[in-house]
Amino acid sequence: MSAWEIVERVRAGELDHETALDLLTGSPATEADAALTAALRGEFERLFTGGWQPVELHRAIARRGDPIQGRLVAEAATTFMIGREPVDDGWRAQAVQLQGSSEQRRRDRIAVLDASLGLLPELRRLPAVEILIPPPGTPATTVHHHADRRLLDRVRALLAKAEATDFPAEAESYSAKAQELITRYRIEEVTAPTAGVTAFARRIGVDHPYENEKAGLLDAVARANGCRTVWSPELGFSTIFGFDADIDAVELLHTSLLVQANRAMTRDEPAKGKARVKAFRRSFLVAYGIRIGERLREVTVREFSGHSDLLPVLRSRDVEVRAVMDKVFPHTVRTRASRVDSLEGWDSGRAAADEAVLD
Template sequence: MTSVRETVAAVVGGRLGYEDGLDLLTVAPAAEVDPVLAGALFDATARLFRAGWQPAEVHRVVARRGDPAHAHLIADAVAAYLRGFKPRTVDPRWRAQADGLDARAWWGADEQYVGQVTRRRRADRVSLIDAFLSVLTVLATLPPLDVLIPPPGQVARPAPRNANAALLDRVRALLAKAESTTFPAEAEAYSAKAQELISRHSLEEALVEAGDARVTPYARRVGIDHPYESEKAALLASVAGANRCQVVWSPEFGFATLFGFDADMDAVELLHTSLLVQAHRAMARDEPPGGKAGRARLKTFRQSFLVGYAVRIGERLAEADRAALAGTADAAALLPVLASREVQVREARERAFPRTVRGRGLRVDSEEGWESGRTAADEATLA
């Protein structure tokens, strides 16, 4: 007779039909099934965390490929994984993602986890077993990734805050004010100050670090959420290009990999987040009314809006960067440094992704949306 463990492995591996496996597990004793399902979930996520995946990334891909309602199992798996490590050995960025998922080990023994989930979620047993199998099937398809944030157990106590962190806090404060104000002149004032801080800091770091072999480009993964993820990725690419970074978009996983030097990537992440907030606010203001327009027209408007917004933002950022460089006293010395850094960033991207495909151009099916997006980009705060 096939064991419960073998049945689960056969379903996840595609050697046994999903419905057949679900039927077998449903009629098997809970005392046999529950520990196997919990162990399989926790083992699968632990394998991915050791292979470079981060908590938010696993959570996002399960919500995208499976059922968003099943993603709570990933939050619990994150909590289960963290139990084996002392707090000082957990990278603060990894910990922040776990906290963002509200990952807490609320259950007792792992052998009782499935039963306690049933009671906590008020779920019927068949639906819960189905959820476990669905999540395990998704997890089994995920390949290893580059380790960009050390997983728990591979990091010492974080270093103290530096001057760069203090500067970023000032920029975040300016961004928050720019996003909240309804007065364009006030937003522009916050914008000018934030852009000045970012540009000056980035160019100064480039000069200081010139010739230092220890300073190399690095990579970060930026989550891109539904809906209109391709258009949002285009906005990220526009912001990255103007800040001497490069982007590889992985739509199957819901993230883009950003390559660049730390100061430049900090600026890109802050800008992208803020500009998305401003884009959604402007889009809600300008989009056509419902009713006869229908959902199709509304969708094409939003897609075209975001494309026009991304293109125009890229133009504005490139103009601002050229102006910042022209206003620098050491512009002549900076040019070869920036050219060298551009080559280094490109080489880092090519090492990580030796076979990339240039994405298809995004469609613009609504002239009204395109024009509204470009107008909103002209009004946006470039922080």
């Protein structure tokens, strides 16, 4: 049986991994490498043209724990750009980022064969997703308007101080100031909109464990800042809809709040009992997300209270965000909220949310 036939039978599900690996190991190296490379190239092309961005695909594969497979994705993203113009700046930046972060050490050939063979069915299982950044060879269709980098740097600095301090009152002060900066920037943006800027979407990875609860926190942060989210648990990411500058702020704040939540959760969790710890953490994150959402809305309402004239504009922006979301996801399903099985975790989560820095 030729290497090409072996790979095709693996793709068709007719040959198990171990048997195929043994057969490929005994095949001529050039033939086996060519067959696997061609099969993987076809899957990468399907996924990249089908909406997957380099960082997204790398994350989906790398979370399985095989660094060689992550490296294969990084190499494929770079190769995919060759001869395809134009290349979106965001798409190119992701590919360059992956190449710079992937390990460069020499790899054993059998290990590469093993990783490549295992990667093939994983790629085949991934569906096409909505195209949010045009893939190489596709003209750009969206005008991006990211938040002022100076503002984001100030917000990031405040969050870093909030994450570093051991004093809740100090963290609260930094957090509130960060959210105020974000809200004031939104007011400036609403009063002086940039021509051609429209609502669009971005996918944000949500890591396990407790993905549902973390996605709930992201949704709470998004809603307080004029955005909406749709959670895709089977793919491990949420799609966030809004205006570019708002999404920048949401992503930054969500990341910081997760860091703060993890620190507080680890500090307060019970010392013994695996089931008890699991219930505590899940309940903690549910309460934390709900309370963070309440606090963010309080800050937003306070900052916008003197700008009632902006309400029609805000409503118009919200309608546009919802329209984009409904176009991408015409049929969404509301999921049942996570159970709260630990009163201790619930109380601790709300307390930690009150301490959190709201950037």
